[in-house]
Amino acid sequence: MRAVRLSVVTAAATAAALAAVTGCTEKSDAGSGDAIQVTAADSKCETSSKSVPAGQVTLNIENKGSKATEVEILFPDDRIVSEKENIGPGTKYTLTAEVKAGSYEIACRPGMKGLGVRQKLAVTGGTVAKRDPRLDKAVAAYREYAQEQADATIPKVETFANAIKAGDIEAAKQAYAPSRFGWESTEPIAESFGDIDPKTDTRVNDLEKGQKWTGWHALEKALWQDKKIGAEQKALADELVTDLKGWQKRVGTAEITPTSMANGAKELLDEVATGKVTGEEDRYSHTDLSDFKGNVEGAQKSYELLKPVAQQNDKTLTTELDKQFSALNTLLDKYRTDDPQEKAQNGFVSYDKVTKDQRKELSDAVNALAEPLSKLAAAVVK
C-alpha cells in the first residue's frame, strides 16, 4: 500500500537471484546433440532427456498440437527459470537457459493455461541446495494460488474498467471492491515487484509532489467523492487494466521462499492493522472490509500451506494460529450483509457503519492473530 515498499519477498528474491540461476532466453541455432528435444501437443509434453549437466541447457521445442502453447523450465517450487509463451501450432522454438544443479521440471501448457503437462529434469554437477520437499510443495502451491488470484482478477478489473469507460458510475461502484479482492489476497507478491503497486494501489497522501495519481484509489475518489467520470478517468481505467495484466504475467517469476510466504502472511495482517482497520484504505467507498477479508484469506492460504511443517516444529503455535484465524473470520462474518448495494462489496457492510468500539474489537482480533503469525517464519525454518 505504501508507495514503495521492499518487502521480505523482494529482499529474499534479490539475494536468491544473484546466488542461484540466471535465466535467459534467446533464439539460438543450437540444435546439436546436447539439446533436449521437447515435443509439445494438446495433452502431452515429451522430452528427449531427463538429465543434463549443469550449465547452458537448450530446449528445442516443437508444438505439434492444435493450440498455442507455452513451455517453461521450473524450479521445484514452480518458480520460472525460463519460459517461452505463445508457441503457435506447428511452429518451433529454441529456449536456452543457464541452469545450476538441482531438480527441475519442464512444463508444456497447451492453450497457455493451467499447470500444464510436466516432465522431470535433473541437472547434475556442482552442489545441490537441499530444502524440505514439503516446503517446495508449499511454495509451488502458493505460486499457483497467487496465479489463480491474478488470473481471476483480470476479468473483474475489466468489468470495472468497462463500466467506467461506459460512464456508468453505479456499475463501476459495484465492480470496484470485487476487482481488488485477488490483489489484496496476494499483495506481498505484487509489492515485491516494486513498480506495480505504486501505479495501481497508491492513496492520495502517498504521492510525491509532481507524481501522477493512478490506479484504483484515484478512480474510487472520482466515483464516490467527485461523482463524475471524464476522459481522464477512462484513461486511468485502461491503464489499470494494463498494469494489472503486467502483474498477472509476472506472478510466476516472483521469488517466493517458505519464509517470505510466512512473513508475507504477517504483512497481509499488517495491511489490515494499519490501513483497513482505520478506514484509510478505501476512504471514499468504505469497502475496507472486503479488502480486509482478502488480506486475511491470503494470509490464511500461506499459513495453511506451511502448516504441515510448522505444526511439526511448533504445535503450540499452529494451535494458536488455527484458533485466531477462526476467531477473526467469525468476527468478520458478523459484518456480512444481504443489502443489495453492499452485496457487491463481497457482501460486507460499508465500513463507515462500523462503530469505534467495533473497530477496536476488530483491531484486537487482528493483533491477536498477527502476533503469533509473526512467529510462523521461525517455525518454518527451524
Add this chain to the structure above:
Amino acid sequence: MTNDTTQAAGGPSPSRRSLIGWGGAGLALGAAAAGGAVAMTRTGSDADPAGAETGAAVAFHGAHQAGIATPVQDRLHFASFDVKTDDRAAFVQMLKDWTAAARRMTAGHAVGEGAYGGLAEAPPDDTGEALGLRPSRLTLTIGFGPSLFEKYGEKFGLTGQRPEALVDLPPFPGDNLEKTRSDGDLCVQACADDPQVAVHAIRNLARIGFGKVAIRWSQLGFGKTSSTTPDAQTPRNLMGFKDGTRNIAGTEPDRLKKFVWVGEGEGPAWMTGGSYLVARRIRMNIETWDRTSLQEQEDVFGRDKGEGAPVGKAQERDEPFLKAMKPDAHVRLAHPDSNDGVTLLRRGYSFTDGTDGLGRLEAGLFFLAYQRDVRKGFIPVQRSLARSDALNEYIQHVSSAVFAVPPGVLDKDDWWGRALFSKEA
C-alpha cells in the same frame, strides 16, 4: 513466551545491567551481576530512596508487590487491559508468562531470548528499546478489576472470589467519565525513573498478551505528585502545590498495615497481603487556575504555595489546624481528621497529553491511591471532596477504575494471581 526465568545474565541476551556504563552505576551493578538468577528478596532496606540515584533494580519478589510502598519513581506507564479469551488455561499461562517477563525486566534484563541474536527471519522476543538502559527502579504491579469477576467469574473459576471490598465506585458529583478510558479487567502499573523503561515494560507485556488480553486504555505520567519517602522533598503537582506531605511512607509498617495491606481473613484468602487501587484521571483547567490570584490558590488548598505550610503555620510539616482553613479548602476536606482518620497511600503522577484542540493544556493529575478497603478509603473521602471541595472549580475527574491488587510474588516458582487461579489448577 514460556521463558526460562532463571536464565543467568549473559548468554544470547546480555543483561541490560551488564551493558550499562562502568562509571556512575556504582553499587547498582553488584547484585544482579553476581546473582545471575534473578531471585532477590525485598527487605526493609529497599525503602531507601538512595536507589533513585543509581538506577538500581527494585526486588521483584516479596510479600507485597513492589510499586506500592516502595519509593515512588519519576515516571509512569499505566495500562488497563480487557480479557479477550474464554480459555482459562491460556489466561493463566499468560499470567505466568507476564510474571516471568516482569521478573526479567524489573531486574534490567531483556524479555525471553532478548532483542537480537536470534533468528533473522523472526521478530525478536524483546522489543529492544531498553537495551543499554539501567533497571531504573522499574516496578510492575498487577491488579484485577471488578469486571474480571463479573464477566469471567464462571469461565475462569473465580465465582465467589470477588472481594467484597472490590466495589464498583459510585458516581460522584462532577464526574465526567469517559467509558473508553475507564475500568478494565486487569491493570499493570509500570513505574520507573526512565520513561523508556516503563514504556518498554508495558509494550512487551501487551505483546505477550495479544490474543489473551488487549489494552483498553493507558496513561503516561511524569513528575510524581506524592512521595512514599517523606525525607525526600515533597513533590509538586501541576498546580504548583506540594502534594503528599502526610502521605504514608514505605518506612511506616504500622500505618501500612493499618491503611494499605489487606489483613488475613479480610475477604478471600487470595487477597491477604494485597491492596486495593483506585485510579482516576483528573483533568486540570490549567489556564483558569493560572489566572487565579495567589490568595485564592492558597485558600483553595489550605496551604501556602512556597513552603507548603498549613494555614497559620510556618513549616510544611507543622500539624495543620483545620479550622483555620476555609470550610471548602482541599486539605481540610481531604485530611484524615475530617474523614474519621481515613488515610490513603497516594502514588499519583502528573500527566500532559499535549493540547486539547482548543489550545488548552490537556493535563492534570493521574491519581493512584492504594488502600485496605475502598469502601473505607477512597469512597468516603471522595464523597466529601466531590460535594464541597473548592478545587472542583479547577478540576474534573474524566476517567476512573478500581482494581484488587494481589499480594507479592514470593519466589521464582510463584506467579501473579497464583493464589486466585490455582485452586483447581
